[in-house]
Every structure is written in C-alpha cells, then in structure tokens.
Amino acid sequence: MTVLGIAGPGDPLANPGKTFKTFELIAKTAPDIKLCLSTNGLALPDHVDTIKAFNVDHVTITINMVDPEIGQHIYPWIYYKNKRYTGIEAARILTERQLLGLEMLTAAGVLAKINSVMIPGINDKHLVEVNRAVKSRGAFLHNIMPLISAPEHGTVFGLNGQRGPSAQELKVLQDSCEGEMNMMRHCRQCRADAVGLLGEDRSAEFTTEKIDEMSEVVYDAETRKAYQELVEAERLEKVAAKDAALADMSDEGMSDIKIMIAVATKGQGRVNEHFGHATEFQIYEVGTAGSKFVGHRRVDLYCQGGYGEEETLPSVVRAINDCHAVFVAKIGGCPRDELKQAGIDPVDRFAHEFIGQSAISYFKEYLARVRSREIVHTVRGDADIRQGAYISAA
Amino acid sequence: MAYKIVASQCTGCSACEPECPNVAIREKNGVFIIDPKKCTECMGHFDEPQCVAVCPVDLTCVIDNAFPRYQVPA
Ligand code: SF4
Ligand code: SF4
Helix, strand or coil: CCEEEECCCCCHHHCHHHHHHHHHHHHHHCCCCEEEEEECCCCHHHHHHHHHHCCCCEEEEECCCCCHHHHCCCCCEEEECCEEEEHHHHHHHHHHHHHHHHHHHHHHCCEEEEEEEECCCCCCCCHHHHHHHHHHCCCCEEEEEECCCCHHHCCHHHHCCCCCCCHHHHHHHHHHHHCCCCECCCCCCCCCCCCCCCCCCCHHHHCHHHHHHHCCCCCCHHHHHHHHHHHHHHHHHHHHHHHHHHHHHHCCCCCCCCEEEEEECCECCECCCEHHHCCEEEEEEEECCEEEEEEEEECCCCCCCCCCHHHHHHHHHHHCCCCCEEECCECCHHHHHHHHHCCCEEECCCCCCEHHHHHHHHHHHHHHHHHCCCCCCCCCCCCCCCCCCCCCCC | CEEEECCCCCCCCCCCHHHCCCCCEEEECCEEEECCCCCCCCCCCCCCCHHHHHCCCCCCEEEECCCCCCCCCC
C-alpha cells in the first residue's frame, strides 16, 4: 500500500476527529504513505489548515453542480451548522462551501481533485460549467463518473428510477470537457470510492480487526522503496514500448478512424487476464494519434464454475458493445464464437504484452484491412455502464 | 422525554454519533442507540435535535414517549 484514502462511510469531514486521528496514526507508522481524503466539501473550509498540517497529498471533492437551481434536484437536504436545510437553500450553501473549500486548498497548495457524478437529465449538460468553475479555481483533475443507479442500492435515484448514463453519453461529456483541463478517466493514485484497485471491492478485508492486525506489521521502508523502484522501471518500459509502436505507425499516414478495444487485465498495464476471469474490462480508444484509456466496464464473472454462463455472456457483450475487439490472455471456444457473432473480435495473440503497444499494432492491422477493402469500418453501438463500487450522488 | 432510534430503520451510518452534544449516542450490534438518561432533546444546545437533523433516514430518530419531557434544570 502506498496511498491511503479515507472516503467514508458518510463524509470523513463530518467526523473530523476520527479522520484526523487515523491520519495521525498512519503518519507515525508509515511516513511515506500518501494520505488522501474524499469529501462532499460542506465542512471542508473549516479543515483546510489541518489538512495542510497533515501534508495530505490530495483531497477529492465531489461537486455535482455549481448552480443551486440544479442542486436542489440532486440534494434533498443538507445538515450544516447544526441545522437541516432543504431545497434551493441547501444547494446554495453546499455549492458556496465547496467552491470556497476548493479555493482554500489551492491557496494552501494542497492538490484538489474533483469528482462529478453524471446524472442524465439533471446535471449532464451542466457539468461542462462545473468543469470550467473548478478549473478556474485550481483543481488539478476533474473526474466525471456515471451515476450507478440500481434500485437495490436504495439511493434516491435508484429508487425513483433515474437511469445512469450510457457509455457513449459519458464519453461525449468527458471529451467535451477534455479540451478545458486534465480529465481523469482512471485515478492511478487511489479510487477513493472503493478500497482496492480495479475491480475487486476489498472493503471486507479491511475490517477493524484486520486493521488492528495490520498495524502489528513492522513497517519496512527498505522493501517498500525497492518495490516503488520496480514499479517505476516497469512504467518506463511500458512508455518506451508504446512510443516505439507509435513511431512505427506514423509512416502509415493519418486517418479519422478510431476504434475502441476492451482489455482483460489484472494490472501492470498488460493484457494478462483470462476472458472468463475478468470482472472488469479496461476500455481504450485507439486512432492514428495513439491509444487512450477511456474507462472501465464492470461485468459479471463469465466463468462461475458451470452455471449461469449462458446468461452472463450477453451482459458482457452489452458492457463492451461499443468495442471492436477484446484483448484477453486466453479465451474459450464458446465465448469466442459468440463474441464474433456480436461483431467483437476476440484477440488473444497479445497475451501478456503491454496494452498500449498491443492496441496500436492491432489498430494498424485494422487500418490496413480497411484500406485494402478487406473489411468496412463501422462505428459500433452504445454500451451499458455498471460499476462495482457504489457511487452515491451526495 | 428523550429521543430514541428506531433500530429497524437505522442504517448504522454513524452520522448522529459525533453530533450529539451529550454523547448520548453509541453503537450497539451494528445500529445506534440513544441513552435516554443522557439525552436532553438538545434543549439549551441547539434549535433542532441534532440526531434528527443529521439522520439520512426519515422518522428514524423519534421522540420516545416512554420518558417524560426533558426539563431544563432550574
Ligand atoms: S436529541 Fe440531541 S441530546 Fe438527544 S440523542 Fe439526539 S442529539 Fe443527543
Ligand atoms: S444517523 Fe440515523 S441511520 Fe445513521 S446511525 Fe444515526 S440513527 Fe442510524
């Protein structure tokens, strides 16, 4: 673990005592662990000094609107200064506090990252304005994520049938904000919306008893440093491989064609997961300009040991239906045929290769086949978004 | 009277616990409970009972009629 984030339950700054106590203990035991904090921003202005004092690496503020007219449809009420506020007044206080908090973080030199939940029909168009507002106040990243609304989550939006955005709607919005600032499609530091990285929700592993046990572990700075160096070396190798593949392509001439590729990966930037074991696909968009990570798609495990396989494949197809190909380390014959039928090319020849490089070489071949008229380029349909991590609108 | 938490509705979110001015709220078996002997209905502290104001589930922190109304000590 190199980054520790506190995100909940509820808002960490609603219970600042506990949150900062945790930071204090960690700073003592493992001084090189980066601390980060996730908040709705309501109490943020009161705590910027403490956050600065603890050397918190970055603070994530969830900002879903900067206009109380819109905010009143997102937040039914807030609890602020020992009172409950509702409606437009609640949203007005919230947005003032959030933006003030952001300005104070910037002034204090603490990195601020903004998360926004895209709620179709409520704040989807407005998020471009949010993007502008947070950028001008010094946020270093803006991450727009889809509303995950399943009735079983019991949230307001899940219950009243508010739908989440489709993959295409999300991407259009992210692209329209991208010119304005750094858009984050995936945080490499920590996704402070769920414990653990990519896929697995590891909250269950971090029960109080386990954390007590963990604190017994002697903190070993040397091993950690070696590990960090290894990670950095891997990263450089990856970048070099991708650059080489790109340079190779530049003499092929430019084209407007772009395709999306789903990748089954366990991490390390490689195509290294079996199709049947993937609970999540990483989605890359590739064109002559290079490859770009655009998001994750959660799926149900395809291999569940004998049952349910017929039902899960269509849901996997729906989740990656906007992709031309899916890169896997391995894939069985049955799903391979069905994917082909759905128009998605199952590719296992890049097993254990770097993703960026593989995506570019696949794209080169694809382009060559289009140019030789062996195949006709078509734009694929839309896809469903489902994530494991529960993301609340608050 | 004191306030009480309807256990079947409480999500155990812990939002109320740090807000109570009398430290009357604590966890028990995954949900939160109010000690009626400590609860002052927030009288003298705040205009609204804090647990009611902060609880995300409506009608979860409610008046407990089993106790007489809190009297501000003379
Ligand atoms: S009414 Fe006030 S004093 Fe009583 S439990 Fe709730 S917060 Fe505490
Ligand atoms: S705020 Fe409400 S739901 Fe949360 S712990 Fe207290 S009583 Fe339970």
